[in-house]
Amino acid sequence: MPSRLLDALLLAMPLPENLETWRQHLKSQLPYPVQGAQTLFIGEPTLVIVAFQHDQVEVFFPAIQWRHHDIHTAKPRSQGVISSHDGTLEQLLALVEETIALRLKSFHECSFCGSRCAPEVLGSMQGEPVCRECMKGRRVLF
Ligand SMILES: [Zn+2]
Structure with missing residues (x-):
């Protein structure tokens, strides 16, 4: 490697x-x-x-x-x-x-902001792909 x-x-x-x-x-x-x-x-x-x-x-x-x-x-x-x-x-x-x-x-599209992201920076929320930035935003909201 x-x-x-x-x-x-x-x-x-x-x-x-x-x-x-x-x-x-x-x-x-x-x-x-x-x-x-x-x-x-x-x-x-x-x-x-x-x-x-x-x-x-x-x-x-x-x-x-x-x-x-x-x-x-x-x-x-x-x-x-x-x-x-x-x-x-x-x-x-x-x-x-x-x-x-x-x-x-x-790469996949974030279901919140629509930006295309590498799979390693995508998480999932209720089964939908969500990027790290949007994840952070959601955590602040909750
Ligand atoms: Zn996003």
């Missing part, structure tokens, strides 16, 4: 030139905020995770595993690997876009 601490340590080692070019492309060309260095966390909330290793790039779907009613842990699921030897930036971008589309599909 990608970790931001490991990420910081790995950054000390430079990536092969083509992977560095792909990394810069993802950081600057996508219409989403990007965090991280060697592992990129794209979108807020995270829509896709792209982990640069020394001879390949692995793309992860930021899946969430529920452990309790409102406790969850990140369990990224691999969507595929692009090799630095025979892979292309186009292949990487296609995989990234596919994963973003899949992630956006997993």
Whole structure:
């Protein structure tokens, strides 16, 4: 699983030139905020995770595993690997876009305010999906 601490340590080692070019492309060309260095966390909330290793790039779907009613842990699921030897930036971008589309599909509309939210920030009230902000508002009212 990608970790931001490991990420910081790995950054000390430079990536092969083509992977560095792909990394810069993802950081600057996508219409989403990007965090991280060697592992990129794209979108807020995270829509896709792209982990640069020394001879390949692995793309992860930021899946969430529920452990309790409102406790969850990140369990990224691999969507595929692009090799630095025979892979292309186009292949990487296609995989990234596919994963973003899949992630956006997993979002649900809050039944109170109508905003589309990641499943991990949605709770439920009388069987209807409700976002965290609306939950807070309701608690104050009661
Ligand atoms: Zn809401």
